[in-house]
Amino acid sequence: MHQDYRLLPLDDLELLEKQTLRMIVQALQQYSGEAKRIFDNAPPKGTEVIVLAEDLTQYALEVAEIYPIDRRFAGFIDYKRSRWFPTSAGLIPQVLLADAKASKENNRDTLQASQLPMDADFNVTVDGVTTAHHLDAGVPQHMEIPSAGGVLHAVTTSIFVHMYYRDVSKIQEPYRDLKDIYVLAVPHGRLKDKYNPNASTGFWGKGKHSDARQEDPRIRVYFDRLRQACPWRLQQLTYAGSTDGFTQAIWRDVDASGFETNEPFLYLPRPIQGEA
Amino acid sequence: MHQDYRLLPLDDLELLEKQTLRMIVQALQQYSGEAKRIFDNAPPKGTEVIVLAEDLTQYALEVAEIYPIDRRFAGFIDYKRSRWFPTSAGLIPQVLLADAKASKENNRDTLQASQLPMDADFNVTVDGVTTAHHLDAGVPQHMEIPSAGGVLHAVTTSIFVHMYYRDVSKIQEPYRDLKDIYVLAVPHGRLKDKYNPNASTGFWGKGKHSDARQEDPRIRVYFDRLRQACPWRLQQLTYAGSTDGFTQAIWRDVDASGFETNEPFLYLPRPIQGEA
């Protein structure tokens, strides 16, 4: 049984990320009812969707935590927890990094360099000319935690919770319509060779920063390409067709032949509170 | 035994706020060691002190929570919890609203209108001319929570955690020096008559918004006047003279004669983790 993620076979590292995401999807599904009520009905007040996405992500995930490691980090990541993660390969110290996004787009996410878990290579085409670009990872592969008997290397796992919505009204409830919650597991830095061996292969794209204004570089994750590379890394909880206020409980995976599957799953809905 | 804060005598409402603050001061004291290590050593990256103050406030307070009420609100308040608060007058449903501030000033705090718990009247002097100003409270006196047998009215309690610091270095640790943690309990709206009967009496002052640019009005709390009005509502945890990395454990109160007192208190230091 391993305790150090650096000794894990890459397949086991992927499984750790998959298990992490599966748990987060369960937590979001169970909270999706209240999440939509709050998101849709919070009064407009400037940049409220940002803080709504952050708060709702926290409320969804905090009740699904596991064996905590008593170590905290401060910084720009919305939700971060150190914990012992149980896997078949061993009990792995992990730092979960989850970032909440609110967006009217549903095909990509923009990451700050500090949210990038792997060195990224990608092509950018402007005026028919394609050039290779590169951005170094800003997320360390692990955090070091002093411990009895040595230093623990807690593997970082990067999750993005993407609230896809549109505006509905400026004067009355509902002000917004939360349509889907996308959940992305962006591969750990050790998995670069598999997911992004070169600029032509991968799910990265030019960020939304302005070069002209010399803004800090950002980078984008494209949903469709992430899904093609690994279906379960792009989950979609949709409210479409919902009659009970909750999202559809479906987990995206692959079967033994490598085909994409959709597996319904059971869940315990957290009650939708606050209905007057 | 009351369950509705609206029926509490004002003195009991003050005691509820005092008990709330006392617990928060204890929590911050116990966490002050790690808080300073993290605050001082986090690498500069733009507006990092804001998020540091927020994260540290959360880490300090979340371990000191009490009997939670299963109700969540989303919004711009940094730390918010619904809970049952035990007082001698009854078990009172409460929504704690704590906002974190980072500042190089140590004599006042700026509040958004949405952080203002009472209607405020105050004088503004410009060019020798004094005029009365007014700003309506943006914090509701309570939040309504549907419950078995009726609607609970959870009293809001507004706390501000003010990290007073200065910059030290741009290139090496420590980057900052966290000097004091001020903790303010701003009186509930029902206490306006006592604390702010008119524009000439109170601790409010002109906010730091720009009228010229038509920014949303803000308002300031002046520490000295809050302390004069009610000494325990302005607490100061200072690192000055500290040899162990923790703040001085002193609670400010008043004796029976109304004189200000300083009471040392015992605490269980949370270990300062992460020292390499």
Next chain:
DNA sequence: ATGTGGCCAGCGAGGCCAATT
């Protein structure tokens, strides 16, 4: 020197549009 007033800076986080394909 301090205590107030208040303009502005910087920077997140996305909206949104334009140029391609």
Next chain:
DNA sequence: AATTGGCCTCGCTGGCCACAT
């Protein structure tokens, strides 16, 4: 019409400075 590139908006938080006392 859908995809990708990227400029700019908007608002949140305080730094910081200028008077006034």
